[in-house]
Amino acid sequence: MPDKQAVRPGYNFAFLDEQTKKEIRRRILKAVAVPGYQVPFASRELPIAQGWGTGGLQLTLALVGPGDVVKVIDQGSDDVVNAVNIRRLLLQTTGVKTTEDTGAATLIQTRHRIPEERLREEQALVFQVPYPEPLRRVEPSEVKTREMHAEADYSRLWVFLYEDIVRWREITIGAQYPVLVNGRYVMDPSPIPRWDIPKLHMAANLNLFGAGREKRIYAVPPYTRVEPLAFEDHQFRVESFDGKHCAVCGSTASFLDELIDDHTGARRHTCSDVAYCAKRHQLLSENGPGAGRQTGNETGGGA
Amino acid sequence: MLDVSRFDPVFDSQRVFRRILGCMARPGKVDFLVPEESGFAPDRAVVVVALTLLDEETTFAALGEGKDRLARFCSLIAGSRMVPSGQADFVFVSGAKACPEITDLCRGSLLFPDRGATVVCRVAALRSETHERGVRLRLRGPGVKGEASLGVAGLARENLAYLREANNEFPLGVDTILVSADGRVACIPRSARMAWD
Structure with a gap:
């Protein structure tokens, strides 16, 4: 139940006025009905700057209700500045319950990661999107990219990928890898690593994407x-962490961040998804080393 | 006029929206819009949908049985503007009788398919299994794992054919919110492929 003490007086529930929420809600329904298509929306001013997650935040504010349990992550972590600020804003304008446990959340706002734990049907994942247009790297004009989407003309993007392979023997797009949704629209999945792309395919949960500065909402x-x-003779690959493991929980099946020690120069890796890592670490310390045995990427990704 | 005194514009519209969203994201899913035991008027489910989604920025049209009462309600309470059905953002139809206007609703353009209309269709009853008095819909597509089944009573087969015709050129089309006299909701987004017995 909501924490009334945490709520600052003088604000509407969830900060936005009701007419703004209504508009965002209508756009969300259209975004869901046309998967991968970018629906324009008004995008309001918020007490955080555009480029700091205002698109995702507006979606979350239009969705959230007193019964929700909210989790906010930035690059997999609940405790970095962007996530902390957004969570505090949500708490102070709604009093809603917050959590770091992926499994306990009903609504998760994320910047650039999908949690390692597989999401369930009743959960919704809200992405903060900096550049919603996957064709922007080949066409600067919004009028033209909109036409290209209308005609499902993605040839210039295919040529771009092909030339990348010719030049580098690899598609050089790391994060923000373009995907085809429901066989119709090419979509920017936000700058999640390749590792997370397979988690979007046939996911049990609803995925919503909000770009505040660019004023777009879309959905999977x-x-x-x-x-x-990808090409028949050049398959899509996720990042490889062969021979590496998390220095904290020992995981060999999660997306790892590389840390370099300032003094010794030694390199080690830790899970990017901090809540997942903490959960595994606790499980291991309670039940001994056998408890956290993994059978490959738990989300079906596979390196 | 329909009773709106028990509708909280902040918390009820949030709750109703989330349920509609849950159903739009999962074609075939049936949820409650209003508590079953509340003893509401048969139109209450339509009223809460209108109060949740309509405002002065939107246009609407009302067709079929009870259209005058609904039109008065939407203009006066929700503040929405009435326009001919071919131009409306929201179109209220009564499912029981054939409504050929469905094929002439706004389906959006290839540049802006989101401008396609939302149809709010009143039916007698909705069940996730077969309804003894109704038609059984089979739905496939985004949001459906395999095939979903939806039992609808009080929805003319002609209207299903009209809806299928309106949605035969994805991404153009209309998105349908079915609301039943017993307060339930289910959705058929334009992305759903539909068959019935």
């Missing part, structure tokens, strides 16, 4: 085909 409903763009 549950159980929807999401295919990374």
